[in-house]
Structure formats: structure tokens, C-alpha cells
Amino acid sequence: MKEGPDISRVAALIGDPARANMLTALMTGKALTATELAAEAGVTAQTASGHLAKLFDGGLVQSRKQGRHKYFALAHGDVAVALEGLMGLAGGELRTRTGPKDAALRQVRVCYNHLAGQMGVQMFSSLILRGYMRDDPDAPILTASGQEFIAQFGVDLDALSQQRAPLCRSCLDWSERRTHLAGSLGRAILTKMEQSGWVKRDDKSRALLFSQAGASAFQVAFPETG
Amino acid sequence: MKEGPDISRVAALIGDPARANMLTALMTGKALTATELAAEAGVTAQTASGHLAKLFDGGLVQSRKQGRHKYFALAHGDVAVALEGLMGLAGGELRTRTGPKDAALRQVRVCYNHLAGQMGVQMFSSLILRGYMRDDPDAPILTASGQEFIAQFGVDLDALSQQRAPLCRSCLDWSERRTHLAGSLGRAILTKMEQSGWVKRDDKSRALLFSQAGASAFQVAFPETG
DNA sequence: CGAATGCTTCGGCTAATATCGAAGTATGAA
DNA sequence: TTCATACTTCGATATTAGCCGAAGCATTCG
Numbered sequence: 214m215k216e217g218p219d220i221s222r223v224a225a226l227i228g229d230p231a232r233a234n235m236l237t238a239l240m241t242g243k244a245l246t247a248t249e250l251a252a253e254a255g256v257t258a259q260t261a262s263g264h265l266a267k268l269f270d271g272g273l274v275q276s277r278k279q280g281r282h283k284y285f286a287l288a289h290g291d292v293a294v295a296l297e298g299l300m301g302l303a304g305g306e307l308r309t310r311t312g313p314k315d316a317a318l319r320q321v322r323v324c325y326n327h328l329a330g331q332m333g334v335q336m337f338s339s340l341i342l343r344g345y346m347r348d349d350p351d352a353p354i355l356t357a358s359g360q361e362f363i364a365q366f367g368v369d370l371d372a373l374s375q376q377r378a379p380l381c382r383s384c385l386d387w388s389e390r391r392t393h394l395a396g397s398l399g400r401a402i403l404t405k406m407e408q409s410g411w412v413k414r415d416d417k418s419r420a421l422l423f424s425q426a427g428a429s430a431f432q433v434a435f436p437e438t439g
Numbered sequence: 440m441k442e443g444p445d446i447s448r449v450a451a452l453i454g455d456p457a458r459a460n461m462l463t464a465l466m467t468g469k470a471l472t473a474t475e476l477a478a479e480a481g482v483t484a485q486t487a488s489g490h491l492a493k494l495f496d497g498g499l500v501q502s503r504k505q506g507r508h509k510y511f512a513l514a515h516g517d518v519a520v521a522l523e524g525l526m527g528l529a530g531g532e533l534r535t536r537t538g539p540k541d542a543a544l545r546q547v548r549v550c551y552n553h554l555a556g557q558m559g560v561q562m563f564s565s566l567i568l569r570g571y572m573r574d575d576p577d578a579p580i581l582t583a584s585g586q587e588f589i590a591q592f593g594v595d596l597d598a599l600s601q602q603r604a605p606l607c608r609s610c611l612d613w614s615e616r617r618t619h620l621a622g623s624l625g626r627a628i629l630t631k632m633e634q635s636g637w638v639k640r641d642d643k644s645r646a647l648l649f650s651q652a653g654a655s656a657f658q659v660a661f662p663e664t665g
Numbered sequence: 666c667g668a669a670t671g672c673t674t675c676g677g678c679t680a681a682t683a684t685c686g687a688a689g690t691a692t693g694a695a
Numbered sequence: 696t697t698c699a700t701a702c703t704t705c706g707a708t709a710t711t712a713g714c715c716g717a718a719g720c721a722t723t724c725g
Contacts, residue, residue: 220525221459228451229683237446247702260684262703273528281692281701291527298521302449302498455713473672486714488673507671507722667725674719682711689704695697 226271227299231256232264236273236287236296243391244277244284322419324384327399328406330421332431334386336402337393339435346381346394353381353394366434367409368401406431452497453525457482458490462499462513462522467645468552470503470510516621519551520610548645550610553625554632558657562628563609563619565661572607572620579607579620592660593635594627632657 227233231254238245238253245253251261265285268274273292277284287293321332328336337353340346345359355363360370373380382396394402406412411427423431453459457480464471464479471479477487491511494500501514513519547558554562563579566572571585581589581596589596599606608622620628632638637653649657 219456219459220463220522220529221454221456223529224450224459224525225454228447228454230445230447231683233445233447233450248700256683257685258702259686259704263683266703283702291524295521295524295528296446298517298524299446299450301517302521303446457713474670482713483715484672485674485716489713492673509672668723669725670721670723672719672721675717677714677716679714680712682709684708684710686707687705690702692699692701694699 223271223273223295226268226273227296229264230254231260232268235261235264235268235285236292237300239274239285239287240293240296242287242293243389244286246282246284250285317420319389321421321423323403323414323421324386324393324395324419326403327384327393327395328403328421329384329386329393331389333393334389334391335437336431336435337383338391339437340394348383348392352379352396353383355381355398363398363402366402367405368398370398373397373401449497449499449521452494452499453522455490456480457486458494461487461490461494461511462518465500465511465513466519466522466549466551467640468512468549470512472508472510476511513551516551516608516626520608520621523550523555523610543646544644547647547649549629549640549647550619550621550645552629553610553619553621554629554647555610555619559619561663562657562661565664566620568664574609574618578605578622579609581607581624589624589628592628593631594624596624599623599627 227236234254235250238250247261247265248258250265251258254261254264256264265274265276268285269276272288274285275288277286319330321328321330323329324333327333337346340359341348341353343362345356345362347354347356355370363370370380376397379396380398381394382399383392384395384399386393393399403412406427407414409427409430411423411430413422413424415422453462460480461476464476473487473491474484476491477484480487480490482490491500491502494511495502498514499518500511502509502511504510545556547554547556549555550559553559563572566585566588567574567579569588571582571588573580573582586596596606602623605622606624607620608625609618610621610625619625629638632653633640635653635656636650637656638647638649641648
């Protein structure tokens, strides 16, 4: 009578309108906070909290606590695939929403001491896609080829590993809502970029000012799609 | 927020255990009567009637009356694709149970009307690696050499391209977690294999029974190049 | 013609669950 | 510290929806 896995459980999870709205909102690939998802679903915070707990238990979303916010994202690509399949049956359309303010800050800025914004996310994903780094659930891990790449970039890894602070750490990007590289390595890379004259910090804001040559060099070092 | 075409509606349809069992039973591609589906779902005939009406209204199944029987089948291939996607999500949770029947199903089975399981994935990747097919993000594309290969295999491509249904389509395999070939071409290939006596369908399950000669011929036609 | 089978509709019972108000924790800011 | 924000837990309510018994059509067969 029963063949294959039980699909009713996971389908029932998606079958609630509030949860379905949350999941579709997460289809952008960006992480959203619990309150944002509550607004997206049109329910109160308490209700949303219950829904999100169920989605987490069902393995459809992953969560990440950062400060007093809790960010949620789809657990993995298979979830998006399944959702797309359902959308094909419903003939649905996708809507987009996220509103950052300053365009310059959204493109690139400093986050404590490391690179953030669109370029920060690009650097991180470029490292991942070329096999220099592995996005472990716990923390990113620099591979052997990655260590070589970073050394050639001009960062002294041995000195960094002496420090107490973790070498690699992923940080959720404010505007992009995707992970970028933090930790002592992220800090060292930004420092190296400053030393090389690629970029200067703005005194008043978190904006970063790339020189024309620096921007070009960045694109060469961390190309967009691998 | 009650806007637009709802993914939750169709997901809720699949979300009921009885309906999910009916749909999985229909994944064989065979049409089943209402009473057969009632037994499959473990409910009475009245309950099944209500479920099937809902599935029909939701566009997931098609029905045709024949004498005093009413036969149901999946509405179209997209439904099977969506169901397989959901199975991929639910598969991870039920890793513990692997019966003898599951092993056979993992190796090869029928997905609506095309080949699935380990052999289905092998066929797909064999076509890709030999340059007969290109795995476009949108949908797989048959190359010129691929068209020649398929024609030699004994499938009339001209007749297929006349149909409204897409020729090539990728479907995510729930056991292998990789794509296999669906669409009218996938269906035609399986039909050809049946006509050639390579394989027979099981009446009760999604299992496929390859003859010894058929299995050998399959390995010759779609070698494991990877 | 009855009798039997396959399917559907109706009514009521029951269980599940989505929802929100209120109160409780945790983190960050003033 | 004190306050505000973000999120969670608890309790109660209400709507929903699955389920089956009983009865009603429709079709087929003896």
C-alpha cells in the first residue's frame, strides 16, 4: 500500500496559506526575519512563530539567530525545486519585496571590520563556487586550494590562526540577506584591500569607496559566477 | 493576504494522507477505479468519492467513466513531477525503513510514464555525457547527434514533436536526488523498451521488471560513462 | 423484472489546527 | 538601570475538514 516516502506530511506543511506565503517569500533565496515573514503571511507574530517552528521541524527551512533577530531561509535547493513544481500546478506568479535604502550602501559597505553588501556576498559565493571554501553548517572552512589562494592574495594565514578569534565565520548580510565572510579572515582580506589601495573607508558612514583600479582588481580576484 | 493563485491550495490537496496515497498509487501511470483507490487509501467508498472530487476540481486528476466504473489518472505529467519533488523532500526523513521492495524501486521504477530510479538517472546522464542531450536550465535539449541516436533507437521524433506536450523535460528523482528524463520523449523511450520486450510493468506497483536480455541491451544503449 | 455492484450525496460526529490575547524570555538601546 | 523590540509559550476559541452510516442514482447481469 505504501510506496516511497510519505509526501502528505510535507505537503500538509505547505498546504497552509500562511506557511505557503512564507515559503514563497523565501523563494528569493534571501533570509527574512520572523516578523517580516509574519507580515508576509498576514498573521500575528505569535502565529508566525508557531508556523516557523513547524516548518523548521519539517526540515523545510533553516534558522539562524543573529542578535535579537531570527533569520529564516529555505533549508536547501530541493525545497525550492519542490515549491516550483507546485507553482507549476497552481500557475502562480512570483512577487518580490525587499527595500534597502541607500544604493551605495547596498552595493558595498563595511560590517564591523569586513566586507558586506552586494560585493561582500559576491566575494563569498565566488570563494565557494571555485572550491576555495566549503559552506559548512557550523562555519565556513577554507580548503587546501583556498589556503593557497588566500596566501597568494597576500594574507598571512599562519599569523591569523594564532589568534583566538575564529578564522572563518559567516555573517548574514543586511541588504542582500545572504551570507558573506566574517571572522578574522574576512577582516584580514578587507585590511589587505585597503593596504593595496583598492578601497578607502568613508569617515562618516559605513560606505566603502573603491578606486576604479580596485574595483577592476576585485572583479578579477572574485569573479561573479565561479 | 489572499492574493492570487495559491500554492497552498494544491499543496493542501496533496497534504491529506488519503489523497496522497491515491496520488502515489496513480504514479504508476495506470488508471484506477474509485474503489481501487479507496482501498489504496484505506478509506470507505464514500470518503474516497469526496476526495477524488476534490482532486478533480483541483486539476490534479482526470477521470473517465466507463460502464459503471469510473477511472482516475493523473491529469498530466506536471503532477508527477511535482509529486516526485515532494518525495525528494520527504525521503530524507524516512531513511530508516528500507524494505526489500524499496530496494527494487530505487533501482528502477516507472514515474508516471517514464523511466525513474537508478537506471533512469543513468540513462539521462548517459545521454548528456555523450553529447546527445544538453541539460539546459530551462529544459533538456536534444542535440543533432541526439536526434539521430533517438531515431536509430526506434522512436519517431516527428510524431512526437507534433504533440502539444513538451518533448523533453527533466524530473527530479526522489531516490537518486538527480534528474532523469521525462516529457513525451521519456515516455516514448519507455514505450519502445516495452515493445522491444526489454521490460514489463508490474500490475500492482511502480516496479519495472527487466528481462535479462533487456537489461543487457539497456547497458549497451545507455552505458555508464561516468 | 429484481438483484447486485459501483459510485455519489446528505447529515452528524469527531479530531485537528489555525488564530489571537496575554504573559514570559532575551537581546539591544538609552 | 530602565525601556523598547523581537520572539516564544500558554490557554481558549472557533473554524475546518475528514470520516462513516444511511440512503439515493446509475449500470449491469441473471
